[in-house]
Amino acid sequence: MKINTILSFSAIFLASVATAAMPDDPNKIDTCTKPGTVALTFDDGPGAYNDQLLALLARKKVKATFFVLGSMIAENAQQAGALKKILAGGHQLASHSYSHGNFDKMTEDQMRQEISSTSDIMFQNAGVRPAYMRAPEGNCGAVCTKVMTDLGLVISHWNVDTNDWRFTALAPQAATEQSMVEINKVIIQDSNPAIDSFILLEHEIHKFSVDLLAERVIDAITAKGYRFVTMEECVGKPSYLSGSTPPPVTPVDPVTPPSANTTAGTVAPVVPTATSAPSIVASSVAPSATSLAGASVKSQDNAAGFVRAGAWAMGLVAAAAYALF
Ligand SMILES: [Zn+2]
Known part of the structure; x- marks a missing residue:
């Protein structure tokens, strides 16, 4: 075997080691546990279009998750009722x-202060201390991951993005079309509701996003055969930490009573429906996140693993050849 062949095999081997040493962080949740579900999430509010968005969601019978900012709650007294x-x-x-x-x-x-002050103002305004947190722009390295995990928070990422904030300078219709590009490719074209699930990122503070985009997203994804869920149902962990006392939810469907799924001393087993009240964890200790990983692994991930295994095998051949020659 020629030395350059051996070197190229070795390069593949080393690359595969580097890849294998950096698995996806199981603490960062970017997909749901149930195939066929989509968690629609709106960031950066409560904003000026919140009432309009809530009316749309009610008309479409879609439950969503709002990742709100403490500063937005504090800055606008009128928004105090938004939560x-x-x-x-x-x-x-x-x-x-x-x-x-x-x-x-x-x-x-500083991170702990950001998290606790937001939790406090949310508790003051709506009686809840959120168990789900999304770091701004998804920036959450090792220290952030440790802090959030220590606090029992679900580190909430996403796996499909409208990128709506990028298109605010465009005319509303053009911005909507641009924001649908990734949705159309990743969900409408390339996914299968029998095996896939999504956490979808949108922002409620951009007018076109509420005026036009939200309905387009909902209609397209519904037509593809997915069901919209909250992050709680998506991930399977309670919405709120202990000490939360949210006002009772009036169910749209009277079949399900609005009782909280709280179990003393343990994490409540969550089997929520679209009309059930969100649940509260009785303990703020973080449950193991590893049980959440891989429940809806996309086929590309399996393919990537296969490629890595192949690269490993080739690397071993190269190493053996190097030793022999
Ligand atoms: Zn944001």
Whole structure:
């Protein structure tokens, strides 16, 4: 075997080691546990179009999750009632930090302050302390991951993005078309509701996103055969930490009583329906996140694993050849 062949095999071998050493972080949740579900999430509010968005979701009978900012709640007194309206609509409230700063440029204390002050203002306004948190722009490195895990928070990422914030300079219709590009490719064209699930990122503070995009997203994804769920149903962990006292949700469908799925001392087994009240964890200790990983692994991930295994085998051949020659 020629030395350059051996070297190229060795390069593949080393690349495969590097890839294998960096598995997806199981603490970061970017997909649901149930195939055929989509968690529609709206960030950066409560904003000026919140009432309009809630009306749309009610008309479409879709439950969503709102990752809100503490600063948005504090800055606009009129929005103080928004959190209760979101809960009254059967939606889930989650945290997106207080100031929307970059968590990877903060100290651990600053992160904890961002999280606790947001939790406090949400509790003051709506009686809830969120168990789900999305770091601004998804910036959540090792320290952030540790802080959030210590606090029992579900580190909420996404696997499909409208990118709506990128298109706000365009005319509303053009912005909507651009925001549908990734949805059309990843969900409508390339996915299968029998095996796939999504956490979808949108922002409620952009007018076109509420005026036009939200309905387009809902209609297209519904037609593809998916069902919209809250993050709680998507992930299977309660919406709120202990000490939360959210107002009762008035169910649209009277079949399901609005009782909280709280189990003393343990994490409540969550089997929510679209009309059930969100549940509260009785303990703020973080349950193992590893049980969440891989429940709806996409086929590409399996293919990538197969490629890695092949590269490993080739690398071993190269190493053996190198030793022999
Ligand atoms: Zn944001």
